[in-house]
Amino acid sequence: MATLGQPVIVLPENVKRYVGRDAQRMNILAGRVIAETVRTTLGPKGMDKMLVDDLGDIVITNDGVTILKEMSVEHPAAKMLIEVAKTQEKEVGDGTTTAVVIAGELLRKAEELLDQNVHPTIIINGYQLALKKALEELENIAIDIKPDDVEMLKKIAMTAITGKGAEKAREKLAEVIVEAVRTVIDENGKVDKDLIKIEKKEGAPIEKTELIKGVVIDKERVNPQMPKKVENAKIALLNCPIEVKETETDAEIRITDPAKLMEFIEQEEKMLKEMVDMIKATGANVVFCQKGIDDLAQHYLAKAGILAVRRVKKSDMEKLAKATGAKIVTNIKDLTPEDLGEAGLVEERKVAGDAMIFVEDCKHPKAVTILVRGTTEHVMEEVARAIDDAIGVVACTIEDGKIVAGGGAPEVELARRIRDFAETVEGREQLAVKAFADALEVIPRTLAENSGLDPIDTLVNLRAKHERDGVTLGLDVFTGEVVDMLEEGVVEPLRVKTQAIISATEATEMLLRIDDVIAAEKLDKDKDKGDSDMGDMGGDF
Structure with a gap:
């Protein structure tokens, strides 16, 4: 039996441990920092990031997943949020920033509830109820389109390209992308994106990008x-x-x-x-x-x-x-x-x-090549990333045949319907369901912020119009007006939205379940620097 007052040491001295609220606060903070990093890139007026690695190689992009892949992130909770972006990229090709920004906002809302002494399990239950409702309502507001509706497919491709470096040539690129994807459709109506080869060569304007049927x-x-x-x-x-x-x-x-x-x-x-x-x-x-x-x-x-x-x-x-x-x-x-x-x-x-x-x-020709051109290497690389995203969304649309409006329209409508649904939920879960609805509105709010508009006025205006006029109303970031996004041709595949909301919610739930973090320090060669693998859990990004 230990003598009175003598500490019992269970873990070795080079291990740090964070328990309860401390662990949750650290994880939430890390997740939110990652979301804030990519948030300014969202939308047609989003800004770009310049990333310089330790060899001096430069990447200039506003593609969420590229930014997160290129960042040297130490914090384990932050790495989990990067996985959200990677999954989104693999499954649908676009919407990576949306997924991460929603996850960051869900974590922020969860933190507010934790401060009100709402138990993490109750928050998770509320989020799961809200997610189920969100997916149901997304199906309800989705619009069916035919795989041979070329004009609509071009609009989808242009929406994916807008806001990236290739925007000025988006009409030409959209034509190339839609033709490429339609060429490689198999007899089951599926698209194998691997059969579209992207070959890059600098030294010519973006408009010279061409499709080779071979x-x-x-x-x-x-x-x-x-x-x-x-x-x-x-x-x-x-x-x-x-x-x-x-x-x-x-x-x-x-x-x-x-x-x-x-x-x-x-x-x-x-x-x-x-x-x-x-x-x-x-x-x-x-x-x-x-x-x-x-x-x-x-x-x-x-x-x-x-x-x-x-x-x-x-x-x-x-x-x-x-x-x-x-x-x-x-x-x-x-x-x-x-x-x-x-x-x-x-x-x-x-x-x-x-x-x-x-x-x-x-x-x-069941395999085609898009020969991507750009005046410099960095321009060409960003055009190639935009084309890759657009190929993903066009392929999704052809396979699923369902689209939703862009410009924050589905998020505002979902938030409205989930708030109504919250009234039917009993107990403290109702608070989490309402928090989920509020979190979805981070998308139109961020679009407004990135466009230099007042986010509060914009959101109030959007909410009021949605109460009265319909589900496809969204924010035109160029004029600041609330317009019908379907008529404007700003549309996205349904799968981009469903995948973004599902992966954001699941990552948030996983982080909220953690109440104890035990972190070993780095190996001896780094120990002299006093660095721990968790970046002192404060978010060493």
């Missing part, structure tokens, strides 16, 4: 003697080297007679020539090889008038197979005329000083 490979011919342009191409895809194979085991060949050495070299040459003859015999006039091509084999291929490219990425090989109908062959001996794919044109062209291979006019 595949662009960032490689050049292996030999300048090969044809630059092949029409009516018969394409072989090889997943094996066009080289003399080395022996499986370490072997040493000793040659005493010079004539034997010549024989040995001639035999190697003969094997390479046979390989090229096999390819030529199938009728192939273009070869894409995933592995290497021997210098001598290059010479024979050039003599045979075959255009060859080596070290092609696996993902590009798969896209070529989809676009041309070719089969990827792992042994040249197995190559038959039936394995070849077809394309109207295979050509090497110079883009921004670099040679690229264009495979175009494919019979059934």
